[in-house]
Amino acid sequence: MIHVQHLTKSYGDVRAIGDIGFAVDAGEVVGLLGPNGAGKTTTMRILCGCIGASSGTVTINGIDLNENPTAAKAHIGYLPERPPLYDEMSVGDFVAFSAAIQGVANVEESVANALQQVGLDGELGGTPIRDRIIARLSKGYRQRVGLAAALVHNPSILILDEPTSGLDPAQRKELRTLLASLAREGRRTVMVSTHILGEIEAVCDRVIVINNGALVAQDTIENLRPDASIVRLRVAQEAAALGEELEAIDGVASARAEADGWWTVSMNRDCRTEIAACAASHGLLELRRMDGLEDIYLRLIQETA
Amino acid sequence: MNAVWAIARRELMAMFASPIGWLCLVGFSLISGIFFALMTSEFSVMTAQAAYNPYTAESIDLGLWLIQPYFANTAILLLMLAPAVTMRVFSEDRRRGSFELLMAAPITSGQIVAGKYAGSVGFMTAMIAMTVPLVGFLYWVATPDTGLIACGYLATWLMGAAFIAVGLLTSALSENQIVALVTGFGALLVLWLLSTAESFIPGTGGTLIANISILSHIDELMKGLLHSRDVVYFISFIGVCLFATTQRIEALRWRA
Numbered sequence: 001m002i003h004v005q006h007l008t009k010s011y012g013d014v015r016a017i018g019d020i021g022f023a024v025d026a027g028e029v030v031g032l033l034g035p036n037g038a039g040k041t042t043t044m045r046i047l048c049g050c051i052g053a054s055s056g057t058v059t060i061n062g063i064d065l066n067e068n069p070t071a072a073k074a075h076i077g078y079l080p081e082r083p084p085l086y087d088e089m090s091v092g093d094f095v096a097f098s099a100a101i102q103g104v105a106n107v108e109e110s111v112a113n114a115l116q117q118v119g120l121d122g123e124l125g126g127t128p129i130r131d132r133i134i135a136r137l138s139k140g141y142r143q144r145v146g147l148a149a150a151l152v153h154n155p156s157i158l159i160l161d162e163p164t165s166g167l168d169p170a171q172r173k174e175l176r177t178l179l180a181s182l183a184r185e186g187r188r189t190v191m192v193s194t195h196i197l198g199e200i201e202a203v204c205d206r207v208i209v210i211n212n213g214a215l216v217a218q219d220t221i222e223n224l225r226p227d228a229s230i231v232r233l234r235v236a237q238e239a240a241a242l243g244e245e246l247e248a249i250d251g252v253a254s255a256r257a258e259a260d261g262w263w264t265v266s267m268n269r270d271c272r273t274e275i276a277a278c279a280a281s282h283g284l285l286e287l288r289r290m291d292g293l294e295d296i297y298l299r300l301i302q303e304t305a
Numbered sequence: 306m307n308a309v310w311a312i313a314r315r316e317l318m319a320m321f322a323s324p325i326g327w328l329c330l331v332g333f334s335l336i337s338g339i340f341f342a343l344m345t346s347e348f349s350v351m352t353a354q355a356a357y358n359p360y361t362a363e364s365i366d367l368g369l370w371l372i373q374p375y376f377a378n379t380a381i382l383l384l385m386l387a388p389a390v391t392m393r394v395f396s397e398d399r400r401r402g403s404f405e406l407l408m409a410a411p412i413t414s415g416q417i418v419a420g421k422y423a424g425s426v427g428f429m430t431a432m433i434a435m436t437v438p439l440v441g442f443l444y445w446v447a448t449p450d451t452g453l454i455a456c457g458y459l460a461t462w463l464m465g466a467a468f469i470a471v472g473l474l475t476s477a478l479s480e481n482q483i484v485a486l487v488t489g490f491g492a493l494l495v496l497w498l499l500s501t502a503e504s505f506i507p508g509t510g511g512t513l514i515a516n517i518s519i520l521s522h523i524d525e526l527m528k529g530l531l532h533s534r535d536v537v538y539f540i541s542f543i544g545v546c547l548f549a550t551t552q553r554i555e556a557l558r559w560r561a
Contacts, residue, residue: 050408052559074411084406086315088322100311101410149406 007056031200032193077155083146092130098149140171236283316424376457388489391472414554460526470546
């Protein structure tokens with residue numbers, strides 16, 4: 001597990017993160033969210049021991065990262081946003097190199113396992129992928145090589161910084177499936193940052209939101225949903241009376257027509273069925289619940305801006 | 306130890322996979338070969354002249370006229386090429402992000418520096434080894450002093466190892482390889498020229514500064530005189546540079 005207390009990092013007079021504290025339990029998959037420059041990468045780099053914190057403590061599986069960095073880092077597999085690869089090496093040699101610096105005893109077996117886990121144990125263009133030179137691989141494959149290097153010592157904690165950044169939708173989906181299986185099958189603690197909120201929603205048990213270097217929220221997505229939910233709907237027919245009809249429903253706090261032709265309805269209890277039935281009589285085209293992760297995220301960021 | 310060996314091996318392989326590595330290796334072999342050919346030819350002319358001049362015949366010495374100057378020239382060549390060998394060691398890793406792999410691994414900064422240093426010294430050893438056939442040629446045509454040749458190689462290797470240590474430090478100071486190359490070359494040149502300090506600074510100060518120079522500790526060794534003080538100097542010099550590089554890597558971890 002990861003335990004972070006009063007973590008602060010400053011670059012001269014500029015404070016990148018300030019007094020952050022959170023815990024990630026064993027086997028938990030947590031998403032780290034925040035806009036660009038919020039301090040996500042800095043936080044992750046500190047957790048991996050790549051950079052030191054200005055103050056605060058980080059404990060990895062009970063080991064203080066400051067007091068015993070080598071022992072603590074042995075529990076972590078880290079994939080930065082730009083995979084740290086040696087382009088001139090072959091895939092197999094690079095993962096073996098990573099295993100050697102991680103202190104893995106049985107390098108050959110560990111390399112084969114890691115390559116198999118990330119789907120690099122096959123062939124590409126008639127050549128085994130492990131023999132291919134990294135410089136000649138596509139971005140998706142390079143990401144997988146980075147992931148294999150992060151997994152080769154079978155870490156109990158996996159920290160992934162924007163792992164799907166720059167990948168096409170198909171590659172993103174593949175990698176998301178891979179991450180989900182790595183978390184489930186290995187019973188690993190996974191911390192992942194991404195801008196694609198759908199990925200967090202699909203994979204993570206919990207989210208940690210940071211903005212301007214400060215912790216904004218940390219909870220399950222369900223718990224972060226506001227009590228009074230909002231739905232937006234669009235109907236086919238002009239309906240001046242729709243607002244009154246919606247407000248007459250028990251559970252609807254307010255209903256107002258927006259300039260873009262949509263109606264915004266605030267609820268103080270979940271009465272979407274009644275709202276849908278009412279709107280259906282006016283030719284309901286679309287009805288959206290506006291408390292997805294994206295809405296929660298935007299609300300939290302705006303509140304703390 | 307496995308991690309240090311793995312880093313050293315990767316570093317060595319990276320040099321052989323890079324154009325700059327081959328440029329250094331081929332350039333060094335070619336230029337030192339030209340030096341050797343010119344010196345051998347000059348020595349042959351002198352030997353021929355000695356047949357008619359008894360005074361010249363007395364002063365003809367293979368070690369003094371060929372072996373020592375050859376190793377001295379090789380040293381100057383190493384001074385120019387060592388920063389090129391080391392310029393990418395840390396700079397390239399930092400620029401392309403692969404440094405994160407090392408920083409996140411459960412190894413110390415000292416292990417990273419030791420591995421990178423061992424790999425670079427390995428490459429420099431390969432460069433020096435390219436001269437072995439040339440020197441071996443002397444055994445075919447004459448009877449050279451093996452002790453002098455061994456000391457010449459030891460001096461060249463120790464000096465090269467010291468140059469690599471300086472280059473490693475300058476590579477850790479910048480993300481830009483050209484900056485690392487220029488500062489490395491500049492630092493080596495200053496360390497070389499410090500030997501002339503006695504001419505400008507009179508007294509103990511001048512002697513002290515001159516003694517810091519690499520050149521002051523290479524002369525005797527090149528002449529075949531192996532003093533422990535010179536070996537201790539080189540070991541200490543390399544140790545100080547590697548310690549400074551380790552401190553720089555630690556600083557990168559804390560200031561990054």
